[in-house]
Amino acid sequence: MSEITARNKSVFGDVIANDEINDFLRLVNITRDIFKQGLAVLEIMPGGLTNKNFRAVLEDGTQIAIRLAGKGTANYINRPGEKQNAGQMAFQGIAPEIFYYDEKTGSQIVEYIDAPTMHPADFQTRTEVMEKAGRVMNRYHNSGSTFASTFDPIAKVKEYVSILEEHNYDKRYEGWDRMSDALRRIGEAYAKHPAPQAPCHCDTLAENFMLQEDGTMRVIDWEYSGMTDPYYDCACVCVENPLNEECEKIYFGAYCGGEPTEEQKARLLINKFLVTTHWSTWSLVQICYGKDADFYWEYGRVRAVQACSFLDDPKFEDYLKLISE
Template sequence: MENKIIIDSAVSLEHIGSIFQILSKVPQFVEKNAKVSAIEVLPGGLTNYNFKVTVDDVTYAVRVAGPGTHEYLDRPAEKHNAQIMSDIGINAPIIYYDEFYGHQVCKYIDDCITLHIPDFKNNAEYLKKAAKVFRKYHTCGKQFKAEFNIFRECDAYLKILKEKNSPMYEGSDLMLAKVNEIKAAFEKNPQELAPCHNDPLCENWLDDNKDLYLVDWEYSGMNQPMFDVAALVIEADLTAEQEKFFLKEYYGSDISEKQYGLLIINRFLCDALWTYWAILQIATGKSHDEYWPYGQNRHNRAMALVENGSLDKAIAELNK
């Protein structure tokens, strides 16, 4: 019988080839001589390319890792960390993982929707649910394989950018000075580390009307939990009132000035990191027109916290 495949017109020939190559490495597919019947693009993802693929009438999420990502991402650590999160019901079940390149096949969460900015910004219930998910894995007691040290990450990105003689945004010297000032403050006031996702953008959240899942754990590692909270606050474009509501839901109580200050500090660090990341994408061959404005927006938002004094206030609160 002829095997017909329905392929989304947005899927390139290159990615079709990559998808079939990845599926050919999955033992259970090879053993059954499994057949692909449909491929479609999944939303979200700046680093990688994601697809919904139907194999023998079962749907899977296939991630084709972005070119060059194995140069700066710890793929073996991601495999370890993501499996822990699958085991406790936070991540989708993992079927296959390529430890070198980072290609991945997961069970697709049936009847789910991918969340977007308006879902969090306009629906307080999603903020409550996300706060509970964060608390669940931040306090799970598990140990991730790697540490996501924001300062080492920034140094690593900047080292590559210097080697490639990449242009930087105006004001980048002041940004780096503030990063180093925060580093010194954390050395004086060490923060407890916990398993963290480190990139919980809105499109990494899936809702199947029963559970809220958080997927794509490639930047995961032990980190201070407030980095995750700050990342979602930024990605969901929450107002000051909403971020305080979110923090209260996360802690389960009223928040202190120091707790709110930690959010401000981590908002700055998060935007600083992704500023450097955006320039790195350009340096490794991705579109300047796409990534330069993205990084500029990150840079401007981080520096606004410097200009309005809220970052200095937060650092002073940490140092009390």
């Protein structure tokens, strides 16, 4: 490991906290045991709000990805569920192959997908990306797979609020009361007419899509995955990238296989609100777990502003009534 240490001194000092070093070294040793060879290169990969990710190159040139799961994430992420869900998607060639997974922490060793990391700009400017993202999502939503876990964004927000209360953290974003009321009313609508359920990724950021040279679209990082409303996945694409009206039409049209119905449009807007409410509340939980308060407060504040903007959409009330009937 001399080359790794020499080339990556900053990894330990600047990226990995002292209480994470032992787990990181354990993953490196497990990698050696699995592949029966040493690591020639090890480097930090950019991105990742929750975890720390590394690219490793084995002595024979094979590339793999190592994820060091964020501290405390097992308290609010179903790690055994992620393992099973991602495994099903790997079997279909959508997610990376899993070589090792720690169900207690979420740290893992997986296939490295050799493709450029995508960014929102790719979804905003490249028709191919928009269309392939829509089609691969339609593929896994309609795969017939049953995920081991469920993801209920309304229940998850309530869970986050309980964590905040346990930590006596009472700061909330502007518009919180409006968001809470809308969340309640959507919950009542779903109680009467449950939303459709499908195997979903639930964190469809641009960075979680990988377009390979042969044109195959792959999807990584299934830690928030579960059975839920497939339009939640679609809404996340539209919100997080973010897509303008024209790009959204291309993406959502590819997903729907043509012009979306009024009900599909309604579910997309409702879920845009649920996505932004979920992540704004999640950000407060990160602060409770000791992460950068300034960064996560601003991250969540922006999501709260977005959530309220969807409430201000003139079609919101009509669409909420539509899914209630």
